[in-house]
Amino acid sequence: MTDWSGIEAADYAIPADRDLEELTGELSRALADPDPGIRDGAAYSVLATWIERGVIDGPRRLALGDEMAARFDDPEIQARTFAPLVLDMLVGKGDLRPEWVDAFARWYPAEEDLRGHDEKLGWLHAVAHGADLLAVFGRHAEVDPVRMLDLAAARLTAPTDHVLDQLEDDRLARAVARVLIRPDLTEHEATAWLDVIAADFGADAPGAPVPAHLSNCLRTLRMVYVLADRGVRMTREGEPQPLPHGPAVKARLAEVLDRIVRR
Template sequence: MIDWIAVADADCAVPAAPPMTDLVRELSRALADPDPLIRDGAPYTVLATWIARGTIEESRRLELGDEMTARFDDPRTEARTFAPLVLDMLVRAGDFKAGWVDAFERWYPAERDLRGHDATLGWLHAVAHGADLLASFGRHPEVAPARMLNLAAARLTAPTDHVYDQLEDDRLARAIALVLTRTDLSEGEAVGWLDPIADRFGADRISTPVPAHISNCLRTLRLLHLLADRGVRPTSEQPAQPLAHRDAVKSGVATVLDRIVKR
């Protein structure tokens, strides 16, 4: 067993043994461990650093991505919800396979365990982790941005009794805004993904207490309206970027919000 804390403390220097294939295999297992101190601790730091630095060879990184897509079908919530984090590391480092998008598209709106945090398992964050990957795919040149916008709409309209409680709405709104910075989006694509949201929620009278799925949607769209107005930062170090078709997006979001809350 590798002491990953010691590896992280040594600036993620590669241990002399075992071979890299075995090291990555152990890190992959750690990123699905039910113990949050393992899953979200030093192994996460080491894997993210090695991927960013190109320490792991490309063929093994692609295999790792395939392992993560298979993990979307894992019976354990913590395994499923940390898979998009690893895929996001890979995509941001320049790795990509079309099958990863397909697998993510199947999982994201279908995930039912939307808890942000669990007292025993630690961070789960299916919506937030998925949102980060949605943003990376949505900005990738080989992925049609409208496809990821439609996926965001599918996540927002999926039935749930869980109210987002750990800023998942903010993460999803930011992801949508980042996709909407794509300059190759048509105006119709930039606002068309809102139609199923309006159709799903606009015809219903809002009861009290407000249903979880409607609360999640309202809060996400409200922040998106703000980001459309002010722009969105890809990272905290970068300046805000404007959304394509800014005024149309603001108008479209406002119209949907009005339709949902109208009595």
């Protein structure tokens, strides 16, 4: 097995006796490993650095992206949930294929295992990792931002018995707010994705227990409201940027949230 920690310590230099094609394949497999020490350790750091520095060239990156898109159908949960992280790296580098967006759109609202963390598998973060990729896609000029907003609504309204934890709801809210920064969104487009959530909020009989997915919706939308009011940082260190249609988004959010308050 490759000593990824050693490569990390050597400023990510490629070992002289190793082939980059072979190493890239091994890194890809490591990012699906059930051992969190392998999947979420030095191998992740090496892959991210090699993509950022262009060590892994364009054709290899596209092939890696195709592999990650196919991984959304993998039977192993950790393989599915770490695929968005790699695609995030690739899109950030400037690579994009429409097929990657399509594969993500099929997987994200359909994923049923929403655990943030597992004692044996470590971090899984399907909703959070997916949210990060949704934001990157939604900010890309070649991706329809409305599609990403609708996808967020589909994720939030998908039935589940799991109440989101490990800040998954906050990550999704931040992703939505970052998509809402797009200047080409109309006011209608910036608010219409909430219609399906509003309908879902009014679907159950008054007085019935609040289903898990509605609880997830409530917390996510509350954070979207805060970000619409205060602005959203596009990077960890950046200054908050106002949403172009912030007042309209806040008004519609308030209307939607009021539907569940009056249940």
